[in-house]
Structure formats: C-alpha cells, structure tokens
Amino acid sequence: MEINKPYLFIDIDDKKFTFLAVEYNEDFNFKELDSLNIESAGVEDGKIIDTQASIKIIKENLNLIEKKIGYTFKNATIINNQYNFSCINISGFKKLSGSQISNEDISFILNQIKKNVVDNQPHNSLIHLFNSNFVLDNNNLTNLPIGLYGDLYSHHLSFFLLPKNDLKNLKLVLSNCNINIERIILKTFAERIEKIKSITNKDFSVFIKIKHDRSYISIFKNLSYIYSETFNFGSDIIIKDVSKLCSLDLNTVKKIFQEVNFLKNSDTNKNENYLSKNYFTNSTYRKISMSHLNDIISARVEEMVDLIYKKNINLNHISNKDKEIEINFQDENIYKNLQYIFKKEFPINDVVEFTELTQDGHLAPCLSSAELIGRGWEKEALPIIQTKKSIISKIFSTLFD
Numbered sequence: 001m002e003i004n005k006p007y008l009f010i011d012i013d014d015k016k017f018t019f020l021a022v023e024y025n026e027d028f029n030f031k032e033l034d035s036l037n038i039e040s041a042g043v044e045d046g047k048i049i050d051t052q053a054s055i056k057i058i059k060e061n062l063n064l065i066e067k068k069i070g071y072t073f074k075n076a077t078i079i080n081n082q083y084n085f086s087c088i089n090i091s092g093f094k095k096l097s098g099s100q101i102s103n104e105d106i107s108f109i110l111n112q113i114k115k116n117v118v119d120n121q122p123h124n125s126l127i128h129l130f131n132s133n134f135v136l137d138n139n140n141l142t143n144l145p146i147g148l149y150g151d152l153y154s155h156h157l158s159f160f161l162l163p164k165n166d167l168k169n170l171k172l173v174l175s176n177c178n179i180n181i182e183r184i185i186l187k188t189f190a191e192r193i194e195k196i197k198s199i200t201n202k203d204f205s206v207f208i209k210i211k212h213d214r215s216y217i218s219i220f221k222n223l224s225y226i227y228s229e230t231f232n233f234g235s236d237i238i239i240k241d242v243s244k245l246c247s248l249d250l251n252t253v254k255k256i257f258q259e260v261n262f263l264k265n266s267d268t269n270k271n272e273n274y275l276s277k278n279y280f281t282n283s284t285y286r287k288i289s290m291s292h293l294n295d296i297i298s299a300r301v302e303e304m305v306d307l308i309y310k311k312n313i314n315l316n317h318i319s320n321k322d323k324e325i326e327i328n329f330q331d332e333n334i335y336k337n338l339q340y341i342f343k344k345e346f347p348i349n350d351v352v353e354f355t356e357l358t359q360d361g362h363l364a365p366c367l368s369s370a371e372l373i374g375r376g377w378e379k380e381a382l383p384i385i386q387t388k389k390s391i392i393s394k395i396f397s398t399l400f401d
Contacts, residue, residue: 006033006071007373008179009366010058011079011187012170014043017057020366021065021073028374033069036061037362046082048169055176062177075180077373079365081187082166083214083230086124088159089132090116096150101136103146109155117159124161127184130224130379132156142222158226160186185369188218188228193368193377195326196220204323206315208308209357211330212236217308219315224379227314231307235334238300245296246288252279257333262294263340298341305345325352332356 003026011018017040022030038061042053066072092109094101117126133156134141136148145153162184174181188209196205205220211234219227243253256279275288309315315323327342329335335356346352 001028001374006069006073007370008065008073008076009079009369010076010174011081011362011366012043012046013040013081013187014046016040016362017061018079018362018366019061019065020363020370021069021071022370024374030370030374032367034065035363035366036065042173045084046080047084047166048173051169051173051176054173058173058177062179073179075182076174077183077185077369078170078174078181079185079187079190079369080127080162080170082162084163084166085127085186085228086121086159086161087228088117088121088161089156089226090159091154091156093152093154096153098149098151100147100149101145101153105153106144106146106155109153113155113157121161123164125164125167126159127162127186128158128160128189128225128380130158130160130226132158132221132224132226132379158224160189160225160228183373185365185372186228187365188216189225190365190369190372192218192220192225193372194364196223202322202324204318206309206323206325207328208325209328209330210235210304210334211357215304215308217312222379223377229312233304235329235331237304238297238334238338241296241300242293246293248279254333255279256293257337260290260337262290262297262337294341297338298344301338301341302345305342309346321349323350325350326355327352328355328357330357 001024004023006021006023007030009020009022011020017036017038019034019036019038021033021035023033024030038057040054041057042048042050042055048054062073090113092113094105094109096105131144133154134143134145135154135156136145136150137152167184170184171181192205192207195207203222207216207218207220209216209218213232213234213236215231215234217227217229217231218225239250239253239257242248242256243250246253248256256275260275273290275290275293277285280286309325325346335354339354342354343352
C-alpha cells in the first residue's frame with residue numbers, strides 16, 4: 001500500500017452505485033477525498049444484466065471524482081451485494097501424536113481443504129476465507145497454535161464464494177471503465193465490520209436484514225464471518241398478505257402501515273376497534289377489525305422468523321447469553337410499527353435490537369471496506385493487504401493466488 005495515494009471503492013448495488021475515494025497515511029488511517037451516491041443501472045440481484053448501462057453510468061461518475069481530486073484511477077475495491085454467494089464451513093485435521101504443530105502441519109491441512117473446495121466448486125471463485133476455530137485436543141483456541149504440543153489438531157474455516165461467470169461480467173464492466181478489480185468484498189460482511197468490532201461481551205453476533213423483497217441472516221463468531229443466507233422474501237410480503245386477505249389495494253395498505261399505530265390498537269377492545277372508514281370509498285366500506293389485521297401480520301411474521309432464525313441449524317448450539325441479535329429494516333413503517341410483533345416471535349431471553357436502514361448508511365460499507373483494506377482483519381485467512389501478513393495469510397497467498 002502506498003502512502004498519500006488515492007484509493008477507490010465502488011459499492012455495486014441494485015438501487016445505488018456508491019463511489020468513495022480515500023487516501024492513507026503512514027499509520028494506515030484514511031481520509032475521505034470524495035464520494036458519490038447515484039442511481040444504479042444494469043444491475044439486478046447484485047449481478048450485471050446490462051453491461052452498457054452499467055459502463056455508461058460508472059464512467060460518467062468516475063470521471064467526476066477523478067476531475068475533482070485530480071487523479072486517474074486504475075484499480076478499485078468492489079463491494080458486491082450479490083445474493084447467490086455460497087457459504088461453506090469445512091474443517092481439516094492432522095494427527096500430531098504428541099509432536100509440536102509446525103507451519104508444515106498447517107500447510108498440510110490447508111492444502112487438503114483447498115483441494116476439497118476447488119474440486120467441489122468448479123463454477124465458483126473464492127471471495128473471503130475466515131478462520132472460524134482452532135481446536136487442539138478438544139480445546140478451543142483463539143489463535144493459531146504453532147509451536148504447541150498435541151495429539152490431534154483441527155482447523156475450521158468458512159469459505160465465501162461467488163459464481164465465476166458473474167465475476168467475469170463484473171470485471172468486463174470495470175475493465176471497460178479502465179478499472180482493474182483489486183479486491184471484492186461482500187457487502188454482508190462490509191456493513192457489519194464496525195458493529196462487530198464494538199461487541200466485547202458476546203461470542204456471537206447475529207444480524208438479520210429485512211429489505212422490501214429479500215431478507216438476510218449473517219452470523220459472526222467473535223470476529224469471524226461464519227455463515228450467511230439469503231431468503232427470497234422481505235417486508236413486502238406482509239403488505240401483500242394484508243392486501244389479499246382484506247381485499248385492499250397495495251397503496252391503501254401502505255398508507256395503513258404508515259398511519260395506524262398497531263401496538264396501541266392491539267391493546268384495546270378487539271370487538272370495538274376497526275379500521276377507519278377513511279381507508280375506503282363509500283361503496284367499498286366494510287368492517288375490518290384491528291385484531292384481524294394483527295392476526296394476518298403476526299402469522300406472516302411468525303413464518304419469517306421461523307425460516308430465518310428459529311429453524312436455522314447454525315444457531316442451535318448457541319445459548320441466548322452468548323449471542324447478540326440485531327434486526328435491520330429497510331421499510332421505515334415496518335420498523336416503526338411492527339417491532340413489537342417481531343419481538344414476540346423471538347425467544348423471551350433473546351436480546352434483540354431493532355434498527356432502521358438510513359440514507360446516511362449507504363456510504364458505510366465503503367468506509368468499512370476502506371478501513372478493512374488499510375488495517376486488515378485478524379480472522380480472515382485470505383490476505384487482504386500486503387503490508388501486514390500473518391503466518392496463515394502467507395500460506396494462503398500461495399495456495400489461492
């Protein structure tokens with residue numbers, strides 16, 4: 001990494017393209033030089049579907065940044081919001097028979113793991129690789145145990161991969177903008193970096209993001225990203241349920257969610273509490289009780305929480321006291337109005353924090369990625385920066401280059 005040289009970060013999202021230019025000092029801290037947040041084009045589900053549309057808008061806005069800071073970029077780090085990445089958790093073992101663990105032992109295990117993943121994932125490319133656990137003679141360790149004596153060592157890793165063809169399309173777009181991709185960072189990782197760094201009293205961090213049309217869950221163990229999954233439903237499915245079962249058009253339902261206090265109405269007499277006549281024309285008015293609305297919403301929320309959280313086998317072994325849960329909503333009205341319904345569906349001892357996706361949050365993944373590139377990430381086995389490499393990072397740089 002060169003000091004006082006501009007570096008570029010681009011967040012490729014369905015809705016927005018975000019550009020961030022930064023400059024690092026000798027301590028690997030960075031300052032923001034310029035940023036842009038614009039409507040995206042040619043992207044769907046995080047994948048390039050129209051190269052010319054994407055090239056045009058990236059070129060135009062890249063030129064704006066370059067002119068403003070007086071620098072022409074040749075490389076960029078891309079924050080990718082693609083949904084169909086693969087997450088694979090896998091372990092390798094080595095019998096030690098009372099000997100010391102050496103660099104060669106680690107290399108042996110990692111070569112085994114690499115072969116397993118490569119042989120079984122011919123159509124995917126590795127994006128992230130995290131050390132999730134080191135186990136020596138059934139004892140969980142926090143650091144790589146090189147030099148320690150033992151009988152059996154196991155090394156647990158989490159792989160995150162993207163389809164090769166999707167990456168080729170992304171590289172095609174950027175190359176036509178005269179940009180080489182230096183590194184790709186998954187947005188589900190980038191947007192959690194600052195949060196999980198601040199967690200000191202929990203071993204696990206569970207992040208659930210509910211957008212309009214999709215939902216995600218990401219699980220972190222200490223500082224390791226160990227699991228992520230995408231679901232093809234979001235908060236819009238709740239609105240559609242109410243629309244269908246109450247015979248109301250979608251715009252009316254959205255207005256109801258914006259104006260009605262569901263928590264307040266849930267505590268009143270169910271037999272006397274009905275949806276206001278203001279939501280109907282004279283010819284369409286009918287009595288719809290708030291209890292009926294709450295039942296419809298609760299049924300769908302229960303199903304969502306079941307699929308995303310309760311039935312997730314990756315959480316079965318984690319006790320309530322060891323994890324922190326955050327649920328992030330894209331829809332402001334869902335965030336304000338339905339928190340209490342979501343909260344009821346979680347086990348009573350779970351500590352759940354509710355947050356809203358704000359407009360200011362669009363730049364956060366780029367800022368977090370800039371810090372990541374500058375300082376590295378101690379639990380990531382695949383090296384991020386050239387200036388700071390652990391022993392295991394050096395090994396992986398030869399295995400996966």
